[in-house]
Amino acid sequence: MTEAAALETVDVTCVFQVSQGLLRGSKPLRAVNGVSLKIPRGRVVGLVGESGCGKSTMANILLGLQRPSSGDVLYSGDSAAGFSRRQIARRIQPIFQDPYSSLNPTKSIESIVSQPLRIHNVGAPSEWSARVGEMLDVVGLPRRVASSYPSQLSGGQRQRVAIARALIMRPEVVICDEPTSALDVSVQSQILNLLQDLKEEFGLTYLLISHNLAVVQHMADRVAVMYLGRIVEEADSDTLFNDPRHPYTRALLGSVLTPEPRLGVPDTHLGAVFPNPIDPPPGCTFHPRCPDCMAICRSEPPRPASDGGHKTECHLYGGAGAPPTATHRGDNP
Amino acid sequence: MTDNSAARSLVFRQRQTAEEILEPSPWSKLRRRILGNHSFLIGAVILAAIFAVAILAPLLAPHDPYDQDLTKRLTNPFWHEKKIDAAHVLGTDKVGRDYLSRLIYGSQISLLIGFSTMLISGVIGTVLGVTAGYFGGRVDMVVNFIINTRLAMPVFLVAMAAVVAFGASLTVVILVLGLFLWDRFAVVMRSITMQARDLDYVKAARAMGCSTPYIIVREIFPNVLSSLTVVATVEMANAILLEAALSFLGFGVQAPTPSWGLMLNEGREYMFFSPWLLALPGVCLFMLVLAINLFGDGLRDVTLERER
């Protein structure tokens, strides 16, 4: 736990005003609601949650594309306030889910991969082509794709191009937003292997955003589970997968369908639907879907409790494993 | 462990053999589609011919289009004469000007109007549309208001009023049309930019630290270009027809400039005895507009397929 954080958020909140129609004004949507997450250098942190839980907003905040409403992002311990967008861009790069929309169809692969060099004026233009070639080698693409266009490549090849573009500036942190979910099974594993290789080769730090827990478990050292803008559980990968505490984490784990026959489809007991984030339920936001819901959950938001490195935000574990009491006042800023 | 090393060699081999590129390049595909698209080809050929005529007008026209010869008024075109009059193949008009020369020079006016109107309205509409589409929110609301205001004004009446106020001239017609025909550009560019803005490559460019103008010009613009050219052809045809209509009504280009619309107006009086005075400029207009539309339609088929 003493490792230096390459990237850290401190109590980050991001509120959007959502228009309710012409005359009804707008309501606040707390996409991210007080998240503190530390991404240690050289590690892989997984961020897991359903769509609408705020993980994409988190990615945008970390990339400097979205200014948090409150809280701070620390790059190697320094506040985001001291960085320009271009400086952030040199440290952090994204890899997106859909390799079909992440590459500009009108540009050649060489132009796409060398774009960061051009934007940041790195080296002489005469060297760019060679750097692109090296980068293509690194991601396992033949150099001749440099002159082709995205529409000529398969999904896996495109994702490799996107990775080459993200890494050509040698960033410290790569935010992988569902890097494999749009790909075929056989290609998925190639991309995951590649990401592993590159991590070793360049000493990268990853934030892996995914809903596929099998992938997260395979890649991540530490996992944070997000629900409605808050991190409800965070622990080292082994701890979290062996000893999931929050009922939501348990449901998520139960929903993973591994290719093991005879197990059938588990019943996750997540009865109700994902709540509307504009109008979150009172108390613990998870209570309408929670199989272990208690009276207190309906009225009071749980406070974060930490047990070693295992953080949980649930009344079942309120006060570091102590039985829940009604004395907590959930006063989150 | 054997499993693992086997897997490693697999990856190694995968990097060596890599995946071959099966798809032809988008440009060669585009070329193939252009060659397979008849309406595009026909439109392009006619358009190129009219262009050539307009540019080479001084060389092609047998006479000065303004030269009057009152001794030779309203002579017939060649198909009404036993002996072809080599000096006036298509005859002369009511003041004895060579009709062929006037038709040839008329193409210059039509193309000039079409192009300059398209350019002016294209710039206005694209700037407004792209700005609204990219920034959204309040900017979008303001632009939408401007678009709606513009749509509430009847082009034709405003153009006539402007001509009355500022006097009729080629410049006034071009400016009036240019300042009024941008609505379609704005609407189309706005919606396409909105779609493009949310694509991941735009987000990637932002995450790369690109400035907003760079993103709009270098990332978004090339991807809306094909739609832009399609709208541009439609507007060009529209502008040419509007000019002809304005000139026909006397609110456009003024005599003695050889505009096809004006020639239609002048030929009106002789409709029954010399119908070709109407028919010839009419056919020219028709061919030009048809060619532009065929070209635009073909262009849409050829390019939009590339994007999907």
Add this chain to the structure above:
Amino acid sequence: MSGTILEVENLSVDIPVAAGMLHPVRGIGFTVSRGETLCIVGESGCGKSLTSLAIMGLLPKTARRNADRMEFLGRDIRNLREREMARLRGGSMSMIFQEPMTSLNPSYTIGNQLAEVYLRHVEQSRAAARDRAVFLLEKVGISSAASRLGQYPHQLSGGQRQRVMIAMALMCGPELIIADEPTTALDVTIQAQILHLLAELQREFRMGMILITHDLGIVARVADKVQVMYAGKTVEEGPCETVFDAPMHPYTQGLLRCIPIPGRTRRGERLGSVPGIVPNLVGELSGCMFRNRCDYASDACAGLRDEPTRMGDGHAYTCLRAPEEVLGERQPAEAP
């Protein structure tokens, strides 16, 4: 017991394209019995979706369909007219699509859409249709079903829409359900719920089901029978447990090695992969189409015929490798 609902033999689909004739499906055969789930699994471009469309008679106009046999409830459906086919579709044979957002008409209420299917196929009173709709909406786990009938699709979440789609597919008591990637657009938790629901309903109504997916996890959990497709052909088929426990075809083996399994694969361990890409299916094709990506490929593979090696209990694979050879090497590989 003659529980067979659908029987397909040597089904192929040809689509003329600019470069020649595309052969996306090249001789597929299977049977589905009452209460049985057949999973067709494969990667994009293997022809699995076209197979389902071919059965439903929903292929694009230019496509040509050929089959030695296509019998649904003992009736030959190869040459049925469009009107008769339409009567089958949504009636005794219904389909669930991937995208619940686009498969429901946004301008009609849920109740209207559910009732319409019923009235078109079963022709009873509106009241009966309504009762059935409420009954099924409750069955698929939609709370306060009666009040939901007046809602529009956009008022529901993705998972709920997929539930409505399932209810709609069940309206006329179908014998066969064809589900094409029914959960791909959904979150994992919702995916598990929907699959759980589908499996339960299928057991209850004793329907046959064809589930088309690329996700081997789903296949393993819901299938009775598995059919692995590659480049328009079945490369391996058999009972679910057998195929997953002892995959015989190099492609099936490769796919299974690609997937991280919590508890089995170690963190950061290199995953297996299937290098290369799917071959182009235009023009004359012969031999094993997997040979350019296969570890065991030899010159003989170019001459592979469509004669599957049968292993008993319906397990069969189309590959030149002998069963002894495949099974023989599995032991040492898994031992350490």
